[in-house]
Amino acid sequence: MRVLLCPDKFAGTLPAPQVADAVAAGWREVAPGDDLLARPLSDGGPGFLDVLADALGGRRIPVPTVDPLGRPTAGEILLTDDGTTAWLEGAQACGLHLLDAGERDPKITTSYGLGVLVAAAVEAGARTVVLGLGGSGTNDGGAGMLTALGVTPLDGAGHALPYGGAALAGLESLDGAPRLRDVRLVAATDVDNPLLGLHGASNVFGPQKGADRADVLLLDAALERFAAVLERDLPGCPGGLGALPGGGAAGGLGAAVLALGGHCESGIGLVTRAIGLETMLDAVDLVITGEGSFDHQSLRGKVVAGVAGAARDRGLPCVVLAGQVSTGRREAGAAGVTDAYSLVEHFGGDQRGLVAAMERPAEGLQALGARLARQWSR
Incomplete structure (x- = not known):
C-alpha cells in the first residue's frame, strides 16, 4: 500500500510535521511493510x-x-x-x-x-x-x-x-x-x-x-x-x-x-505546486490529510480542500483526520473526502474528549493511524 500523508497543522497543539509523524507511527504498528510518504502542508499560516x-x-x-x-x-x-x-x-x-x-x-x-x-x-x-x-x-x-x-x-x-x-x-x-x-x-x-x-x-x-x-x-x-x-x-x-x-x-x-x-x-495552491504534490498523488493509493477543525471553512481554500479536490480528480480515496469534525458527510463527499475522523470522538466525544484531544493529540492521531491501517492496508 502506498500512502501519502499531507496534513496541515493542528492549530494550538501540533505542527504539521508532528501530525504526519504520529499518524505514520500508528500505521506502521499495523502495516510496517507499507510505503508511507509524509509531505506536511500549509496554506500560508503558521508552519x-x-x-x-x-x-x-x-x-x-x-x-x-x-x-x-x-x-x-x-x-x-x-x-x-x-x-x-x-x-x-x-x-x-x-x-x-x-x-x-x-x-x-x-x-x-x-x-x-x-x-x-x-x-x-x-x-x-x-x-x-x-x-x-x-x-x-x-x-x-x-x-x-x-x-x-x-x-x-x-x-x-x-x-x-x-x-x-x-x-x-x-x-x-x-x-x-x-x-x-x-x-x-x-x-x-x-x-x-x-x-x-x-x-x-x-x-x-x-x-x-x-x-x-x-x-x-x-x-x-x-x-x-x-x-x-x-x-x-x-x-x-x-x-x-x-x-x-x-x-x-x-x-x-x-x-x-x-x-x-x-x-x-x-x-x-502555491505550496502544492512548489513541492510537486500533483506528481506524488499520481503514485499513491490513499491520501490522508487533516487539520485542527474540519468545518465549513475547511472547504474554502484550505489544505484539506486542496488535497481532497486533487485526490477526487484522480479517483483516489482521501481520509481526513481532525481535532473536531463539523462538516456534513454529503458536503465533505462532494469536495472529495471519503471519510473523516475526529480526535474528540476518538477520546469519547464529550467535554473530556475535547480536553484529551487538546492535551494528547499525538496519542490520538497514532491510534487513528493504526485504525486506518486496519481498514485500508492490503
Whole structure:
C-alpha cells in the first residue's frame, strides 16, 4: 500500500510535521511493510516556512524583527538556492500566537515586523517575495508593513500616525515611496475576503483577534479611509482596493500587497505546486490529510480542500483526520473526502474528549493511524 500523508497543522497543539509523524507511527504498528510518504502542508499560516524548507531546501536566513506590539522576536526568510525567490511567514511577526489573551487588541497591533522581513528579502536579492498570510493578530491593513518599507502614514499635521488599525481613521496622506526595487510580491492566503464591509477583514476576523462590536465598526471605517488614501497617493495602487478578493487576508495585509502591485494566490495552491504534490498523488493509493477543525471553512481554500479536490480528480480515496469534525458527510463527499475522523470522538466525544484531544493529540492521531491501517492496508 502506498500512502501519502499531507496534513496541515493542528492549530494550538501540533505542527504539521508532528501530525504526519504520529499518524505514520500508528500505521506502521499495523502495516510496517507499507510505503508511507509524509509531505506536511500549509496554506500560508503558521508552519508555512517549515513545510517549504522541508520540501524545497534552500537557505534559511535569520532576521531579527518585532511582534505585533513592537517587541523583539525572531524571524527568518527562506531563500531558494538560485536566490530569486524568498518565502516569508507572516505569522512569525504578526501572529496571534505571539500575544497573550489579554494583549489581543487589533486597534493597536501592527504589521511592522512583516515589513522588516520583506525588506530583508529585498536586500538578499530576491526578485519575487512570497508572503504566507494567516494566523495574524493585526488589523492595520498592512500600514505597519508599508511603514517598514518606506511609506509612512501621516495625520493632518504631517506627523506619523501611531501604529495599529484604529489610528488610520486620522490618516490624511502618505510620505515616502516603497523601497522594493521592482520586486514582485505574492500573498499566499487561504481566504478571498475583501478588505472592507460585512465580509471584510474587520467584521469577519476582527473578533478572533480581540475586537468587540464597537472596535469592528471603528476598524472597518479606519480601513476604508486607509484604502481611499492608498488609491489616491500610492502610485500603481489599483482602484476599488477595498473590494478586491484577498484584500482582507491577515487583517488587510492582502490589500497592502495589492496596493504595492502584487497579487494574491491560494496558499495551498502555491505550496502544492512548489513541492510537486500533483506528481506524488499520481503514485499513491490513499491520501490522508487533516487539520485542527474540519468545518465549513475547511472547504474554502484550505489544505484539506486542496488535497481532497486533487485526490477526487484522480479517483483516489482521501481520509481526513481532525481535532473536531463539523462538516456534513454529503458536503465533505462532494469536495472529495471519503471519510473523516475526529480526535474528540476518538477520546469519547464529550467535554473530556475535547480536553484529551487538546492535551494528547499525538496519542490520538497514532491510534487513528493504526485504525486506518486496519481498514485500508492490503
